[in-house]
Amino acid sequence: MRKNPEHFVWLAAFWIAVYLLLTALPLFLLLFSPAPSPRGFWRDFSAALGFAGLAMMMLQFALTARLQTVKAPFGSDLVYHFHRQISQVAFGLILAHPLILFVTTPSTVSLLKFWNAPWRARFAVAALAILIVQVGSSIWRRQLRLDYDRWRFWHGVLASATVVLGLLHMMKVGHFVNLPWKRSLWLSYGALWVGLLAYVRLLKPWLALRQPYEVVAVNAERGQAWSLTLRAKGHHGLRFNPGQFAWLTLWHSPFLAKDHPFSFSASAERPELLRFTIKELGDFTATIKQAVPGQLAWLDGPHGAFSVDRYPHAPGYVFIAGGIGITPMMSMLHTLADRRDPRPLLLLYANRDLDSITFREEIEQLTPRLNLRVAHVLDRPPENWTGESGFINDAVLQRQLPEEFTDLDYFICGPPPMMNAVEQLLLRRGIPFGQIHTERFNLV
Numbered sequence: 001m002r003k004n005p006e007h008f009v010w011l012a013a014f015w016i017a018v019y020l021l022l023t024a025l026p027l028f029l030l031l032f033s034p035a036p037s038p039r040g041f042w043r044d045f046s047a048a049l050g051f052a053g054l055a056m057m058m059l060q061f062a063l064t065a066r067l068q069t070v071k072a073p074f075g076s077d078l079v080y081h082f083h084r085q086i087s088q089v090a091f092g093l094i095l096a097h098p099l100i101l102f103v104t105t106p107s108t109v110s111l112l113k114f115w116n117a118p119w120r121a122r123f124a125v126a127a128l129a130i131l132i133v134q135v136g137s138s139i140w141r142r143q144l145r146l147d148y149d150r151w152r153f154w155h156g157v158l159a160s161a162t163v164v165l166g167l168l169h170m171m172k173v174g175h176f177v178n179l180p181w182k183r184s185l186w187l188s189y190g191a192l193w194v195g196l197l198a199y200v201r202l203l204k205p206w207l208a209l210r211q212p213y214e215v216v217a218v219n220a221e222r223g224q225a226w227s228l229t230l231r232a233k234g235h236h237g238l239r240f241n242p243g244q245f246a247w248l249t250l251w252h253s254p255f256l257a258k259d260h261p262f263s264f265s266a267s268a269e270r271p272e273l274l275r276f277t278i279k280e281l282g283d284f285t286a287t288i289k290q291a292v293p294g295q296l297a298w299l300d301g302p303h304g305a306f307s308v309d310r311y312p313h314a315p316g317y318v319f320i321a322g323g324i325g326i327t328p329m330m331s332m333l334h335t336l337a338d339r340r341d342p343r344p345l346l347l348l349y350a351n352r353d354l355d356s357i358t359f360r361e362e363i364e365q366l367t368p369r370l371n372l373r374v375a376h377v378l379d380r381p382p383e384n385w386t387g388e389s390g391f392i393n394d395a396v397l398q399r400q401l402p403e404e405f406t407d408l409d410y411f412i413c414g415p416p417p418m419m420n421a422v423e424q425l426l427l428r429r430g431i432p433f434g435q436i437h438t439e440r441f442n443l444v
């Protein structure tokens, strides 16, 4: 289960090379002999941008299909971040394709008259219109108050429509895909898309249904959170690295794709009982307290690279958590305790007040089993509080970090403003970027 850190470096290099190859390959192959007759620099250049944009679009699904081997070296945070950024690059390239034509050949503007235009242009206009809606609704999802589940469903539908229409446009124009093998190349990208869709929407839910879990207990925790304990039903369950997460389906069939990501909050050394600790924040998380023992649940996981097991040679670890961001840290602390790990550990844990500290008592019980120092940071401390108060800032770090702090590995999870601020502060203190690890609960 625990892999050498070098293994992930090589795997990352491999997947980056595969991605670059798959993005650029169609472009180069299309120019191979017999090369199509040139139509002028700007026209061919704009087509090249369109091809590159479409190839990137078609690879998007490979990024978000939760393929563990693809995500393992990077972590989900980074892959989703890349997905968001590269989508915008692809969108820019696809948008530049007609804009260049309109500027360099003004007569092509008439192709925008949808009902009078030839099919090749209609496909292009429809693809671009859908893409604009898709990109806009993703960037401004929260501002537009779009329900997450509905948005996720339509995001997939719109992306598939864009890809199909883009391919139809390309085939109808036909200039660079004038030979059967060139057309087959693009169709194989389409087949990859369909294959991944079938894997994510059909095969994975089917596999999940065959490996159910049952709810063993639902316990109230401080800070409006609930711990949900699950046990594998009729199979061996899953093994995970401490700090990883899984997608949880409760109440619905896995085929409905209404799963939510949650970090494991108990020891990875005791995988027979899996625990998730979930804060009531919205529609789904508010239903956890209604779960009853014996009820079925399904998991897709483990996922994520936020784990001490990825950095086994560190001389010690610093965990910096805010609110419910404590869950992956609890999994790591419990696991290190079960392994009797002697290395020095520091937990900096920010909360609103003393009563809202999730796992306050559990952390107290864990401390004697570890070489652990805990510093609570309270926004609203009680009277006579002698600990840290306010937010985790440079002064708090100055007081709390041990002397040899630049050698340690840092794990940060909490509200985004806290994570951004702490990451910057650590970088400014000279901690190498590669020793700062983050898990963002606002992945999407």
Ligand SMILES: Cc1cc2nc3c(=O)[nH]c(=O)nc-3n(C[C@H](O)[C@H](O)[C@H](O)COP(=O)(O)OP(=O)(O)OC[C@H]3O[C@@H](n4cnc5c(N)ncnc54)[C@H](O)[C@@H]3O)c2cc1C
Pocket (backbone or CB within 6 Å): 076, 142, 148, 149, 245, 258, 259, 260, 261, 262, 263, 264, 276, 277, 278, 279, 280, 281, 282, 283, 284, 285, 286, 324, 327, 328, 439, 440, 441, 442, 443, 444
């Ligand atoms: C890697 C990871 C680990 C997490 N671990 C924990 C944990 O241990 N404990 C905990 O309490 N929370 C955790 N979360 C956050 C948790 O997944 C969201 O709070 C929860 O999905 C919100 O669902 P909701 O319907 O209650 O909220 P809503 O009010 O419907 O949504 C609030 C926001 O949560 C996000 N969200 C909603 N549904 C989903 C979904 N199906 N998939 C992904 N994001 C969604 C969206 O950004 C949405 O805008 C984790 C998130 C991630 C990404």
